Amino acid sequence: MHPPTTFALRDADGRERQFPPDGPVLLALVKEDCDTCNLTLPLLEKVHQATEDGLDVWVAVQKTDDIPVLKERHGLTMPLLDDDALDLSYETDIDTVPTLFLYDEQQNCTLQTFGFDRHEWREIAAESMTLAGRPDGDTQIEWDALPVQRPGCGARNYEPGVYERLQALKSGDLLSRLVDLAASDDIYEFMYEQGYTDGFPVVPPTRERVWKMLQGTQRDPQDEVAVMPPNLAPITVEKIAINAVMAGAKPEYLPSIITLVEIACTETFNIHGVLATTMGATPVGIFNGPIRDRIGMNYLHGALGSGNRANASIGRALRLCARNVGGSLPGGTDRATQGGPHRLTMNFAENEAASPWASLAVERGFEPTDDVATLMAMSGGPATVADERARDGRALAGTLAASMSCMQDPKSPMVDTLVVLSPDHAGIFGRSGWSKDDVRECIIEETSIPLHMRLRSDDAGCGLPPSIVEQFGGEAALDMPIAKFRDKSNIILVVAGSSAAKFSTILGGWAGGAYSMPASSKIGV
Amino acid sequence: MVTQILDPTDERVPIKRSLTPRPEALHGTIALLDISKPRGDKFLDRLEQLLHERAPGVETRRFMKPTVAKPAPEPIKQAILEECDFVIEALAD
Numbered sequence: 001m002h003p004p005t006t007f008a009l010r011d012a013d014g015r016e017r018q019f020p021p022d023g024p025v026l027l028a029l030v031k032e033d034c035d036t037c038n039l040t041l042p043l044l045e046k047v048h049q050a051t052e053d054g055l056d057v058w059v060a061v062q063k064t065d066d067i068p069v070l071k072e073r074h075g076l077t078m079p080l081l082d083d084d085a086l087d088l089s090y091e092t093d094i095d096t097v098p099t100l101f102l103y104d105e106q107q108n109c110t111l112q113t114f115g116f117d118r119h120e121w122r123e124i125a126a127e128s129m130t131l132a133g134r135p136d137g138d139t140q141i142e143w144d145a146l147p148v149q150r151p152g153c154g155a156r157n158y159e160p161g162v163y164e165r166l167q168a169l170k171s172g173d174l175l176s177r178l179v180d181l182a183a184s185d186d187i188y189e190f191m192y193e194q195g196y197t198d199g200f201p202v203v204p205p206t207r208e209r210v211w212k213m214l215q216g217t218q219r220d221p222q223d224e225v226a227v228m229p230p231n232l233a234p235i236t237v238e239k240i241a242i243n244a245v246m247a248g249a250k251p252e253y254l255p256s257i258i259t260l261v262e263i264a265c266t267e268t269f270n271i272h273g274v275l276a277t278t279m280g281a282t283p284v285g286i287f288n289g290p291i292r293d294r295i296g297m298n299y300l301h302g303a304l305g306s307g308n309r310a311n312a313s314i315g316r317a318l319r320l321c322a323r324n325v326g327g328s329l330p331g332g333t334d335r336a337t338q339g340g341p342h343r344l345t346m347n348f349a350e351n352e353a354a355s356p357w358a359s360l361a362v363e364r365g366f367e368p369t370d371d372v373a374t375l376m377a378m379s380g381g382p383a384t385v386a387d388e389r390a391r392d393g394r395a396l397a398g399t400l401a402a403s404m405s406c407m408q409d410p411k412s413p414m415v416d417t418l419v420v421l422s423p424d425h426a427g428i429f430g431r432s433g434w435s436k437d438d439v440r441e442c443i444i445e446e447t448s449i450p451l452h453m454r455l456r457s458d459d460a461g462c463g464l465p466p467s468i469v470e471q472f473g474g475e476a477a478l479d480m481p482i483a484k485f486r487d488k489s490n491i492i493l494v495v496a497g498s499s500a501a502k503f504s505t506i507l508g509g510w511a512g513g514a515y516s517m518p519a520s521s522k523i524g525v
Numbered sequence: 526m527v528t529q530i531l532d533p534t535d536e537r538v539p540i541k542r543s544l545t546p547r548p549e550a551l552h553g554t555i556a557l558l559d560i561s562k563p564r565g566d567k568f569l570d571r572l573e574q575l576l577h578e579r580a581p582g583v584e585t586r587r588f589m590k591p592t593v594a595k596p597a598p599e600p601i602k603q604a605i606l607e608e609c610d611f612v613i614e615a616l617a618d
Contacts, residue, residue: 176531179532187530205533273592273593273594325534325535516594
């Protein structure tokens with residue numbers, strides 16, 4: 001609560017009143033539907049009558065329509081000022097009505113109070129009389145007939161929705177351009193027409209919503225988070241918040257979205273290539289740590305798709321940032337030949353409790369208590385691996401290997417495949433005492449086929465060029481086993497989903513190596 | 526009713542660049558840029574051969590991006606700018 005120093009408000013007659021007036025003044029802020037305000041307004045009127053020209057009593061009312069109501073109800077003659085826009089209430093940051101400020105002739109605020117405390121109000125009334133030059137005058141207030149204390153009411157400027165609107169308009173946090181709509185515009189159609197959406201409707205990013213979204217992070221709205229490809233546009237926390245609102249995210253998701261943007265724009269992850277490639281890749285986000293529960297991410301039934309706001313909107317927000325700030329537009333710099341539904345959003349949390357192994361984040365060097373996001377570039381959509389018969393790790397790894405052997409095509413070596421094991425499948429590995437590396441080694445061994453079977457041929461154009469045989473030592477190497485996966489690190493194992501059944505999922509990576517590597521980061525605040 | 530929203534884009538006004546006037550004849554040095562896509566080199570080999578046959582006065586210089594997945598590194602762009610009069614980029618697919 002800050003006593004105001006200057007302001008201008010119109011009174012009930014439309015006359016502008018400049019504060020401070022000459023001489024001492026008693027300023028009150030009230031609203032109509034407050035019992036304590038209605039208890040005290042007659043007292044203020046009595047002070048006004050008793051101080052006559054020696055002191056101004058001004059009452060700021062928080063709603064225009066309430067001014068005539070209060071005037072008539074209490075027979076008020078003192079100036080009632082219109083603070084419907086809540087400019088004064090915001091500047092003084094009052095949270096309770098009535099609030100009183102008493103100023104002396106030098107415009108120093110000497111006394112202030114809120115609610116009704118008989119002792120304090122009596123003191124203010126007496127001091128008002130003194131400042132008015134009538135220290136021995138009588139305000140005609142029967143103090144003993146009044147309650148000792150009454151709490152005030154919540155000020156309108158702190159009501160839900162109003163507070164956010166005021167902050168959005170007045171805090172100076174938001175610097176993005178305002179886009180004006182005509183009265184005849186349908187906001188949803190308008191946003192489609194502007195090219196702001198991914199094909200689904202988006203939540204209109206009003207100033208109030210964006211300001212509220214920004215409360216989800218401690219970072220300054222104008223912090224530059226990254227330079228967003230392909231247009232190499234600087235992206236601020238505010239721009240991420242706008243796109244997060246559009247994606248349907250909640251403020252508590254914002255730090256995760258900011259972290260995904262940071263990871264995506266690293267040289268390691270290279271979202272430029274991920275989104276530009278004709279292969280139709282997309283960033284897939286995997287979350288570990290306590291944040292999964294804190295923001296309500298889904299790692300149980302349907303973890304990989306639909307039905308959970310955090311999973312869906314966090315991934316979608318990243319994509320909208322790339323579209324709207326980075327300028328990645330299908331047919332423009334987004335050259336995906338076909339794409340896939342996972343390019344709208346693909347984001348989930350690991351079911352750490354159902355895993356017999358360390359989580360992905362711990363495997364990548366973080367603590368179990370860290371909140372961590374990992375991004376991987378995936379060009380192949382989720383493909384189901386069904387095995388309801390395997391009873392030990394060897395049999396299940398064989399099924400995974402057989403399924404993974406044909407990724408992209410049956411001949412070409414593959415890089416970076418994400419294997420999302422269901423809890424039931426993960427449990428089989430756990431009961432068999434298999435480590436993650438045991439699974440990987442088995443997959444590499446099982447997917448190894450002779451070099452000649454990986455070569456292009458007249459009946460299948462895919463695979464390695466025949467000229468590559470020379471690099472392996474010539475014809476003698478034709479029977480040399482060549483694995484589908486170059487290295488164990490190319491097989492990423494995580495656990496997600498419920499213990500509903502023995503189905504897992506594989507997602508094919510993009511290109512790996514110099515193109516795009518999985519990247520992880522702690523989620524900030 | 527929503528009457529104002531915040532702009533979700535980067536708000537930058539693109540710089541307008543006009544095309545360089547089309548020269549009447551080939552001259553000087555032509556950069557042939559391979560973006561590291563499969564068979565880009567074959568395409569440029571053939572193009573280089575044709576250029577030497579049909580425009581005997583011109584020289585060609587070959588450049589190659591280290592990876593198809595990222596924009597050309599600045600040194601390559603600078604070298605093309607400083608050493609060549611034309612550039613032909615072999616986009617694959």
